[in-house]
Amino acid sequence: MSPRNPLPVVPDAPIDLAPDLREHDVDPERRAFLRTAAAGAALASLAGCGGLTMEEFFRRHFKELTPGQVKRVLARVEASNKERFGRDTKVTAEGPMEGVEFGYGLDLSRCIGCRRCVYACVKENNQSREYPQIQWIRVLEMDKEGGVDVSHAEQYYEPATVPRPGKFYFPVQCQQCRNPPCVKACPTQATWKEKDGIVVVDYDWCIGCRCCMAACPYGARHFNLAEPTLPAAELNPRQHYLGNRPRPKGVVEKCTFCIQRSRNGRYPACVEACPVGARKFGNLLDPQSEIRQVMETKRVFVFKEELATHPQFYYFYAT
Amino acid sequence: MTGILQFLKGCGRQIKTGNRAYFAWLAALSVAIVIGVIAYVHQAQVGLIATNIRDQVSWAFYIGNFTFLVGVAAAAVLLVIPAYVYHWGPLKEVVLLGELLAISALAMCLLFIMVDMGRPDRLLHMFPLIGTPNWPRSLLAWDALVLNLYLILNVVVVVYILFQSYAGKETNKKILLPLVLISIPVSISTHTVTAFLYNGMAARPYWNASILAPRFLASAFCSGPAVMIILFQILRKTTRIPIKDEAIWKLAELMAYAMFINLFLLGAELFKEFYSQTQELRYTQYFWFGLGKHRALVPYAWSSLLASVAAFFIFLVPKLRQNWVTLNLGCLLIWSGVYIEKGLGLVIPGMTPDTLGEIYEYRPTLVEWSIALGIFGVGFLVFTILVKISVPILAGTFKTSGATPASH
Numbered sequence: 001m002s003p004r005n006p007l008p009v010v011p012d013a014p015i016d017l018a019p020d021l022r023e024h025d026v027d028p029e030r031r032a033f034l035r036t037a038a039a040g041a042a043l044a045s046l047a048g049c050g051g052l053t054m055e056e057f058f059r060r061h062f063k064e065l066t067p068g069q070v071k072r073v074l075a076r077v078e079a080s081n082k083e084r085f086g087r088d089t090k091v092t093a094e095g096p097m098e099g100v101e102f103g104y105g106l107d108l109s110r111c112i113g114c115r116r117c118v119y120a121c122v123k124e125n126n127q128s129r130e131y132p133q134i135q136w137i138r139v140l141e142m143d144k145e146g147g148v149d150v151s152h153a154e155q156y157y158e159p160a161t162v163p164r165p166g167k168f169y170f171p172v173q174c175q176q177c178r179n180p181p182c183v184k185a186c187p188t189q190a191t192w193k194e195k196d197g198i199v200v201v202d203y204d205w206c207i208g209c210r211c212c213m214a215a216c217p218y219g220a221r222h223f224n225l226a227e228p229t230l231p232a233a234e235l236n237p238r239q240h241y242l243g244n245r246p247r248p249k250g251v252v253e254k255c256t257f258c259i260q261r262s263r264n265g266r267y268p269a270c271v272e273a274c275p276v277g278a279r280k281f282g283n284l285l286d287p288q289s290e291i292r293q294v295m296e297t298k299r300v301f302v303f304k305e306e307l308a309t310h311p312q313f314y315y316f317y318a319t
Numbered sequence: 320m321t322g323i324l325q326f327l328k329g330c331g332r333q334i335k336t337g338n339r340a341y342f343a344w345l346a347a348l349s350v351a352i353v354i355g356v357i358a359y360v361h362q363a364q365v366g367l368i369a370t371n372i373r374d375q376v377s378w379a380f381y382i383g384n385f386t387f388l389v390g391v392a393a394a395a396v397l398l399v400i401p402a403y404v405y406h407w408g409p410l411k412e413v414v415l416l417g418e419l420l421a422i423s424a425l426a427m428c429l430l431f432i433m434v435d436m437g438r439p440d441r442l443l444h445m446f447p448l449i450g451t452p453n454w455p456r457s458l459l460a461w462d463a464l465v466l467n468l469y470l471i472l473n474v475v476v477v478v479y480i481l482f483q484s485y486a487g488k489e490t491n492k493k494i495l496l497p498l499v500l501i502s503i504p505v506s507i508s509t510h511t512v513t514a515f516l517y518n519g520m521a522a523r524p525y526w527n528a529s530i531l532a533p534r535f536l537a538s539a540f541c542s543g544p545a546v547m548i549i550l551f552q553i554l555r556k557t558t559r560i561p562i563k564d565e566a567i568w569k570l571a572e573l574m575a576y577a578m579f580i581n582l583f584l585l586g587a588e589l590f591k592e593f594y595s596q597t598q599e600l601r602y603t604q605y606f607w608f609g610l611g612k613h614r615a616l617v618p619y620a621w622s623s624l625l626a627s628v629a630a631f632f633i634f635l636v637p638k639l640r641q642n643w644v645t646l647n648l649g650c651l652l653i654w655s656g657v658y659i660e661k662g663l664g665l666v667i668p669g670m671t672p673d674t675l676g677e678i679y680e681y682r683p684t685l686v687e688w689s690i691a692l693g694i695f696g697v698g699f700l701v702f703t704i705l706v707k708i709s710v711p712i713l714a715g716t717f718k719t720s721g722a723t724p725a726s727h
Contacts (some may be wrong), residue, residue, distance in 0.1 A: 061451045132368060134374075150676030185458070188444040188445050188451055193669055206438065209435070209437070209459060210435075214520055214522070214523065214670070215522055223377060224366070226678075249366045250436075
């Protein structure tokens with residue numbers, strides 16, 4: 001746990017996540033995208049005068065779009081999905097929920113290194129299958145003797161059965177830092193931290209300079225070196241604009257705690273897929289949440305705490 | 320208006336006249352550019368997968384070249400200080416040549432950034448007003464700012480000097496000197512900000528050392544003047560611009576001091592890494608000795624060091640730096656030493672092993688080499704044309720009225 005950022009204060013009305021399985025319907029009016037309403041309106045009138053392609057070219061930053069413009073952007077993404085994959089998709093831009101800040105816990109004593117989380121993530125989040133192969137979760141195999149130390153980590157272990165004797169497994173994905181070096185490095189503000197703690201990327205704003213990748217201490221950011229290879233039959237049609245919608249060539253992507261799921265009260269795909277229950281997820285602002293229970297009863301630590309990135313992703317040993 | 324038209328026509332005449340060597344040079348550059356364009360079209364079609372850039376080593380050859388050339392651009396103008404202090408003959412000429420080199424190097428810098436971008440079509444997102452530059456937090460946003468400022472400043476100075484000479488007027492020192500004096504801190508800041516781009520990344524211990532920016536400047540003071548020395552010799556032979564031997568020797572002497580500082584700082588870095596032997600030694604170790612069977616950069620590391628040390632001694636000993644053969648050899652050595660050090664030697668070990676300990680051995684692909692060749696072709700072409708136009712203007716053979724084309 002980072003010393004400078006203690007757990008946030010619990011709000012008056014904490015929101016219970018688990019049973020709340022709301023519909024995916026978009027309600028752009030509800031979004032709090034307009035941080036600067038006046039400026040946004042002025043820019044909207046500017047951006048409004050032009051065709052679709054002109055609008056795309058002269059589009060404003062996502063956070064400056066009016067709800068109406070967001071609707072049009074989402075429709076455009078759906079149309080482009082249809083063109084690319086020949087399938088109907090539902091693309092939303094669900095905003096962060098009030099009083100929710102996501103936290104993730106990973107029980108290192110349970111993880112067996114089976115990589116089911118990796119594959120569930122690839123499927124859920126429409127990652128490029130191969131050439132380039134993109135996987136948001138990397139599972140590191142380390143020697144029990146050496147402890148958590150990447151200098152003896154192996155990502156490409158392929159034994160017949162896991163876990164191997166003498167080894168333990170250390171999965172790494174975006175740590176959703178409170179002090180994200182990637183956000184600082186981005187020259188165009190194409191990546192930012194949302195109120196619920198998720199660090200997102202606007203794939204339509206990213207210029208592909210890869211400063212964020214150089215800045216990330218966790219190897220959590222991945223680059224679309226080529227047009228992603230994603231079979232139409234395997235496309236997950238339930239998509240979030242800032243999350244699992246199919247990416248174009250030349251942009252950076254990363255784990256979003258399955259924003260399309262978590263903002264609707266569902267667990268991220270990796271949490272559901274884990275066969276040993278090593279993955280915990282919940283609202284840090286809710287004292288009853290699973291993640292807070294973990295923090296209360298176990299001792300947690302964060303990866304590379306010396307860099308003061310203050311992750312919202314905690315590791316612990318349950319036994 | 321007709322004046323400008325006449326000027327442009329005159330420029331055209333200057334470019335079109337020249338001896339065989341000049342046209343052979345232009346032809347060679349054109350071939351390089353065509354190769355680069357073909358390679359880039361391929362890369363634009365398939366994506367950066369045409370390179371050996373991967374998630375593990377996400378910046379590579381292009382960014383290395385960019386870094387080296389920022390140094391060349393910065394150092395060219397720093398020449399102005401000794402040129403002014405030591406009265407190396409006509410300040411105007413020396414300043415102008417430095418600025419022309421800076422403009423060409425900056426053109427190459429910007430091209431290397433462009434070819435490295437995944438989405439060059441969205442470049443506007445970085446611009447103020449049209450886009451959303453992450454200023455002042457992002458170092459790349461800063462870098463874009465200072466590089467463009469420096470480019471504008473150089474263009475202004477060059478246009479001013481050339482326009483005055485073309486019109487047959489004297490340059491006003493009260494205008495020229497402040498512009499030149501401003502460009503000195505701006506040139507230092509371009510290189511410093513580029514160093515900070517790497518330096519600020521806590522995730523990469525190899526770059527996250529405070530010694531990085533001073534080393535950048537020291538090595539830039541070597542690579543920039545190396546070009547100028549060779550250039551001065553060529554121009555002395557082909558034009559009437561008087562550049563004294565002493566000026567060139569003085570430059571070589573200054574390079575020896577700069578190289579000494581550069582080597583000293585390198586030594587300080589190596590001592591810290593190898594004596595304290597922390598986890599962070601792995602990056603330095605990868606560059607100099609390799610990690611296990613991964614030794615791709617080891618030959619480059621040592622040849623760079625060897626070239627730099629040899630050049631240091633050549634420039635240190637007066638007899639050697641005053642001998643044209645050894646002097647030019649020294650320039651070549653220093654150029655190649657710094658090219659490796661500030662190119663692949665800076666970028667690749669910073670990312671090998673990657674942040675999760677994986678070792679991916681990067682080597683540039685043919686596409687990367689070709690694109691780099693093309694960009695250097697563009698840079699040299701820009702420089703050649705600028706010099707071809709500027710020299711007769713300075714020499715007074717290309718003037719406002721009744722200009723006669725000067726061929727050399």
